[in-house]
Amino acid sequence: MVEQEIEALKGKKYPAKQHCRNVCSHFTTKKPNAKSAGHYFFVSGEREVLYQYSDQAKPFRQNRYFFYLSGCDIPGAHVIYNCGSDSLTLYLPEIDYDDVMWSGMPLSIDEAYAKFDVDTVKYASELEKDVAALSSNQIFTTDINDSNKAFSHALTAGDPDLFYALDESRLIKDEYEIELMKHASKMTDNCHFAVMSALPIENNEGHIHAEFMYHALRQGSKYQSYDPICCSGPNCSTLHYVKNDDEMAQKRSVLIDAGCEWSLYASDVTRCFPINGEWTKEHLEIYNIVLKMQKATMDMIKPGASWDECHLTAHKVMISEFLKLGIFKSEYTAEDIYDSKVSVRFFPHGLGHLLGMDTHDVGGYANYQDENVLLQYLRLRRPLQKGMVITDEPGVYFSPFLLKDVLETPEKMKFIDKEVLDKYWYIGGVRIEDDLLITDDGFENFTKITSDPAEISKIVKAGLAKGSSGFHNVV
Template sequence: MENGPIELQGIKYPALTHALKVKSHFLSKKPDSATTSAFLIAGESLKLYPYSDQCPPLRQNRYFHYLSGVDQIGGCFILFELSSNKLTLFLPEIDYDDIMWSGMPLSIEEASSKYDVAEVLYADSLASKLESLHESGIEIYTTDTNEYKDKSFASLVIAGNEDFFYALDESRTIKDNYEIALMKHAAKITDNCHLAVMSALPIEKNEGHIHAEFLYHSIRQGSKFLSYDPICCSGPNCGTLHYVKNDDTTQGKESVLIDAGSEWACYTSDVTRCFPINGEWTKEHLEIYTSVLEMQSTTMAGIKDGCSWEDLHMLAHKVLVKKFIEFGIFKNGTEDEIYKSGVSIHFFPHGLGHLLGMDTHDVGGYPNYSDKNPMLRYLRIRRPLKAGMVVTNEPGIYFSPFLLENGLKNPDHAKYIDMDVVNKYMYIGGVRIEDDVLVAQDGYEVFTKITSDPKEISDIVKKGLAKGKEAFHVVI
């Protein structure tokens, strides 16, 4: 892989291995289907913006990519026949009128050499292939027919089968060594981007500059796509969990929160760091930051194969309650009473983290957003962890007027909140610390290496400020 992980150079993306994993999970649900089933998934196709001759960037269908390894080619299909374990890639037909604009597309010979498939054909042969399978009694399972609903062969497939989705999601949940190498590479790029943002305060006068700095360094390292729209916020804006305006001034603020990750070959990273704008932590900012750091380190110590993610999430709440009693934010109750009341959700409303892979909020976590328990409602992993999963560990503490308004409306919660003390922390907005973590048999491995130590962060920011504008690639 060019410019990618050195250990993967010359090695194909393990598409067939992935197909066999999906087959195994599928047969666990449909044991009599080994000789009577096939899988078909369409890749994403290029689509024009409305009333325009331009296309948005191609974001490859993740299920298709998992079974093919094909990224920036639109209009493909992948077919897996369970009886023979044959994986066939169908490329779009050559549009000769487009060659002068876009160049020659990948040939069948080049694709056969590049991808882990038994055969490569053009998509104009797909209909006859599916008709032949259908006539021989093969049931063809797919995710959906969105890319080809107007084609004749759309009637030959079974779309949306829950057993097929189960098989796909369970397979994607456990990462193999190839996927882990891609994710580590994405995390390495992301580390460098976060370091650059912390170091470049002299040219970062608003949140948009922070966004631009991260994106600049991501592209410079070969990652043209971010995992998601970055969250670049300052001061009270840090209290909005998925803040994406990224356009407010940083002047007169004390705190910055940046939640951003780079992508590599369709695999994501997801990292959040916070820092003081002038390099000096205020008393309140440092108290909240070190509290979140303790929430993360306490829960991190419990990550291993078989552990309960729900228990770790609740442990983070317990740490928050203990620290808030120390600061005087919570009052009128014992740690146990305040914890059991659920009042902490108004300061830590989201889940401890989520699965990570080809999607930022990856499949297989089985969240329950209708859970009557508000402390668990937004938890995106509702299953024990397994070795080979990659998760984010991202506790946070927020001082949001919206969240506090809801808390104060509930007398069973309001009695524990000392608003005179809370008001001293409102200028911070919020703190979140997020790292990408591989679950191991007896522990964990953290992919992200950018420091979260408050002293080291302070030193990085101060060093950048000392250099001044002339030290950077652009002066704005």
């Protein structure tokens, strides 16, 4: 049981019952009679799925809504919660005795009572009968699938009020969830430090990926929150670059965006560093701009703050600094450039997003059809609240793809000095990303790995000085 390895969670269970109550509470704001009418929530977990024409299973990823209501990461399980009586029942898959010699005995009912915060544990063979007995009540589920289609006639699937209640509940993290995320962040810090320290044995982007994964596995993080982004040089201009296989020779910059997962909870951290430990003039200039963007937005973060305004502030900082560097022409004011929205071609993504069981967690209310291109890809469009966990991840990129039409359009290109711009293409891009818990009057930063450029340089140089021996003992 991985939770017992965290000191603060010893003797505690994942708070599934309280999570169910949270969902019921939000649900009743949309359906006031949910408790008195005895409404039920039903969710099936994911099943183990084999690759086509193979007896090998695909990597298992549990349904996050199911886990939130149950705390159970077992394939083929189900959960039913009675909103009226506050009773929670977990259904385990039947024991496949033919599989026992291959896989061992599964969790027993008695063991499930000891492990999970539920009232009743049964086997899934009783599920159809139990659902039939509830047919006079309304049973809400997320979707109809292979796990529940046998009794789909008794289910109300896809109700937007249920998704609203689930998402609003997951939005605010409780103490248990926070401890899981802190632990994921601690492991991620160690992995990023190991990557920075291991340059002597990293001459391909795949080596960066391997180094991160090695130290994640050593710490017990079998799965990552998302596919690691490990890029160098101009490849750093691709936001979700996952090829991770280019040679690093003759390049100067590295960007790694990677996070460990712990008990289904995510971390999400990005760091950049110079390959030889020495920042070039241009790389450091851009890095310091992104650092200023992050500091300016962090200074605004507290309950009630507008995330839209934080994001737009990051754009304004970048514009001001680009004017100082001469990338934007001084004959135009910062207001002229902001109004033109040309800055979005250098900072195309949102400032950050919610973080939880999903890397881009639920409840953000993104508006990808927003007519304002500066806000179009912002995944969080609501005021900050205590208990949210968010990322703050400004970035500056020099992408031939993003800038192609700007370079070819005089009305857009008039703001940019091409001769100055050309000095920065080799960097690709810089992004700095930390994970923040919104507190009573500000935030707590889960991310401890340094983002100070001088300290990063020292870490990289210390690794180069040691050579390739001993790096697999960093954590």
